[in-house]
Amino acid sequence: MPFPDNCLRGIPNKDFLVKEDGSASAHLFFFSSEQSNREDEWIEQSINWEDDGSVIQFTLNQKKDSGDSQFKAGIAKIPRREIDRLNRLPSVNGVLSYERSLLETNQYHGNLLLKNNVAKLTMKKIAASLAMLVSEIIPAQEH
């Protein structure tokens, strides 16, 4: 299945947003090898692919096992072509990728991927670059 124009990264809480201007903080896109149980050369972070007009609401409605909203501070939208452009920079050089990874309860699920041999500082720099690519922050709905 081809990839759509945008992916969506859920924002767990306001700690991941910069209070002064509402932009995404870099650590929203930090990759963690501890949280990534893969056996290949990648570490992952979850996204949803914006395949159709329902995905934003679907993502905002996602719940944790406890029943609480999973993304209390909304969603960050990132254009896929910008991820591709970032990945072509000499300083990034192909260490980024993405995939679909369908779940039983989430047909839109995917992952941003980073090679697992990237140094921690480089990972954080790339995360900051991803934060800069966010085209829109969609706020969580108040209940």
Next chain:
Amino acid sequence: MVYFRTPARSHETQNIMIDYSPASRIQTTAIEDLFTVRNSDGTTSGFDQVFYPISYELSLLENISDTINQTADRKVAAQARNLLNVFQEIFVESSVDLTHLPPLHSTIVNDGSILIEWIFKDFRIGFSIEPNPDESGWYLVSNKNQGGISASGYISSAHLKKMLLWLTSFVLIDA
């Protein structure tokens, strides 16, 4: 321009014009003297709150100070405090107007590090203060409007003040 804020009424500020010498250190008692009214009967009266002087330049760093105070890891706190002190030095010594700049933002990350970011429309500067000082570093990234810059380095190997001066110069030219 020096801004004053009282602890009890921190949402209020009073704008006081003071001939502020960047090299001076304004003591709290000296500030209280400024607000003491000497009455004709020899008594004194004045404000009963304590005023803390905060220059705009130093208010750019206020969030970092708060984060450091909340950090449990002493190594991380010490590194962050060192970075903060050098930034303070640069800002206070600078003769350039910094009032158009946004404050630095900081947060404690769940990997035990402190992330400090200085965020602008087309670029951002970041510092990651790690539990292992050899892994602490800085980065400068920009979007395509600013040429797609991607630079980074380790703090332990840098002459810290020189590095921060260079990053601050970039901010002043490009912000």
